[in-house]
Amino acid sequence: MVRDEHTLQKNKSLKRPLILAAIMLAMFLNAIEGTIVSTAMPAIVNELGGFAQYSWVFSGYLLMNAVTVLIYGKLSDLFGRKPIFLFGMILFLFGSILCGFANTMTELIIYRFIQGFGAGAVAPVATTIVGDIYDKRERARIQGYLSSVWGISAVMGPALGGLIVESLTWRLIFWINVPLGILSIIGIWFFLHENIEKKKHNIDYKGALLLTLGISTFMIILVEGGVRWTWISWPILILMITALSAFFFFVREEKKAPEPMMPFNIWQERAILIANIVSLTTGIMMIGLSSFLPTFVQGVMERSPTVAGFTLTAMSIGWPIASAFAGRLMLRIGFKETSLLGGVSLIVGSIVLVFMKPESGPFVAAMGSFFIGVGMGLTSTSFIVLIQNKVSWEQRGIATASNMFMRNVGNTVGAALLGGVLNTRFQAYLTEHTKPEENVTLDTANQLLDSEARAKLPDHIVEVLQTGLTLSLHMVYLIVLLLSVISFLLLLFVRKKK
Structure with missing residues (x-):
């Protein structure tokens, strides 16, 4: 079944403001999830343990x-936007409830899988609904509304997460999704009406399965390599062969599938290829900042969760401000120059983080975070405009989804890669600078993230833990800096065009 693309736009009785409000609420939940959980993670690790599983x-x-x-993008074409959106939101809320009841880190990770499975429908289907009910002239204005939602939620996330953790319980950061999500579901259920005509579609189940297998095994390699298994070992070799085989067969499947999940023809456009690759690298950078900066501010600088949250808020302030100015800059100086300014800002922010020291204070951390936020805002907005101008209407949805997919893959790989680097470097430092009888492991760092538990540790153990964490995070941000330089160099190859 395929919806008639013009029906919603022509339906005069459609309550578009109410539908938009429901969509904005859903986007708010999707956007706030990353930053609010990042801020609460030290408290979660302190209660549940399992620092070695942090990145999972x-x-x-x-x-x-x-x-x-x-x-989800394919399924929304087949069954309509409304049922797929509602399915995703309900599953997301179910996962959120379970996360709040987790008693171990393993349970929390399993419930986060469920939560993420539902969240995958929110952004792409919500964006598609906006494209359905608003015409070309209105979409630019509505895109500004959606950008403001990301900015507001990103600003509120760290602060709200810090306040909830300090005043109440970290479990509320998951349960707070429920009432807001129900309001979004009600809005879409009652006010979004679709006319669907029947048409047979071929869903690329095989491609989806191969992609899931490839990314999953690759992530296990990145997280557990050098920690549970040595890099040169049979488990790592078997996983690597599995991942490479899955990716190989995925590419082959996509080339012959009637309706491929990832149509590679859109990647033949150089500008789109560069935009998607840079989205991958900046996705890794973003998760490196949001996942580990609060840990440094709390564990090494010994500041509160609220202060740690506000260092991430700086990125969230820079992002929407830069996004708002990106449109004007593109009209004045062109896409390439605007994206290059974003690339420079990413490099500046990364350099600040690389040279950040324990005594630097949270202001320096916030400054690096802000510059990275500005870079993200300039590049991501430029990419949206570029991609939508480079393809026809028939491919605009899948092209936009591909860019979103690459950003998500960057987040996924980044969490695993940078988490693996952190664990490996930290473990090596602890092994070298502590005695076996002291029994200092990665999980001992759980106590470093809580002021009362930290005070009970011997001074030399605290010093070892803080120094090891500092050096490990320094390695993480060196990788972030390298990625920012790679992103800038890639942007140089984009053709100059307004």
Whole structure:
């Protein structure tokens, strides 16, 4: 079944403001999820333990989000936007409820998989609904509304997360999704009406399965390599062969599938290829900042969760401000120059983080966060405009979804890759600078993130933990800096055009 694309736009009785409000509420929940959980993670780790599994709380959620974005996009073409959106939101809320009841880190990771599986429908289907009910002249204005939602939610997330953790319980950061999500569901259920005509579609189930297998095994390699297994070992070799085989067969399947989940013809346009690759690298950078900066501010700088949250808020302030100015800049100086300014800002922010020291204070952390936010805002907005101008209407949805997919993959791979680097470097430092009888492991860092538990540790153990964490995070931000330089160099190859 395929919806008549013009029906919603022509329906005069359609309550578009109410539909838009429901969509904005759903986008708010989707956007706030990353930052509010990042801020609460030190408290979660302190209660549940399992510091070595830290990155899987993000990786599990992002993995399911990444591999389902394109699948949900296809299903919304087949069954309509409304049922797919409602299915995704209900599953997301169910996962949120379960996350709040988690008693171990393993349980939390499993529930985050469920939450991410539902969240994968929110952004792509909500964006498609906006395209359905608004015409070309209105979409630019509505896009501004959606951008403001991301900005507001990103600003509120760290602060709200810090306040909830300090005043109440970290479990509320998941349960707060429920009442807001129900309001969004009610809005779409009662006010979005679709006319669907029947038409047979071929869903690329095989491609979806191969992609899921490839990314999942690759993530396990990145997270557990050097920690549970040595990099040169049979488990890593078997996983690597599995991942490479899955990717190989995925590419082959997409080339012959009647309706491929990832049509590679759109990648033949150089500008889109560059935009998608840079979205991958900036996705890794973004998760590196949001996942680990609060840990540094709390564990090493010994600041409160609220202060740690506000260092991320700086990125969230820079992003929407830059997005708002990106449109004007593109009209004045062109896409390439606007995106290059964003690339420079990413490099500046990364350099600040690389040279950040424990005594630097949270202001320096916030400054690096702000510059990265500005870079994200300039590049991401430029990419949306570029991609939508480079393809026809018939391919605009899948082209936009592909860019969103690459950003999600960047988040997923980044959480696993940078988490693996952190764990490997940290473990090596602890092994070198502590005695076996002291029994200092990665999980001992759980106590570093709580002021009372930290005070009970011997001074030399605290010093070892803080130094090890500082050096490990320094390595993480060196990788972030390298990625920012790669992003800038790639943008140089985009043709100059307003």
